[in-house]
Amino acid sequence: MPCHVSSHWTLLVCRQKEQCWDFYDSFKSGRHRSNLPDLVKTLYEEVSEALPADIIMWPINEVPNLP
Numbered sequence: 001m002p003c004h005v006s007s008h009w010t011l012l013v014c015r016q017k018e019q020c021w022d023f024y025d026s027f028k029s030g031r032h033r034s035n036l037p038d039l040v041k042t043l044y045e046e047v048s049e050a051l052p053a054d055i056i057m058w059p060i061n062e063v064p065n066l067p
Contacts, residue, residue, distance in 0.1 A: 001013075001014070001039075001043065003035075003039065005035065008027060010023065010024060010025040011023070011024040011025075012024075012036065012039065012040075012060075014051075014055065016051075016052075019054070019058050020058050020059050020060070020061055021036070021040065021058055021059070021060040021061065022060075022061050022063050023036060023060050023061065023062050023063065024063050024066060025062065025066065026066045026067060033060070033062065036060050037056075037060075040055060040056055040058075040060075041056055043055075044056055
């Protein structure tokens with residue numbers, strides 16, 4: 001899921017098989033990451049019939065070494 005915050009794009013990837021999220025952000029600011037739990041909750045509320053309920057509790061892993 002592409003995420004746009006303050007003229008900066010990031011990417012949140014749901015890995016259902018592994019039951020986790022991968023977060024891609026070329027900036028190392030915690031500002032972008034701080035909104036992710038609310039974003040996941042909103043996503044679940046919008047498409048709850050397509051996703052398992054426990055996605056809200058899945059860990060969010062930051063992908064390192066991005067350009």
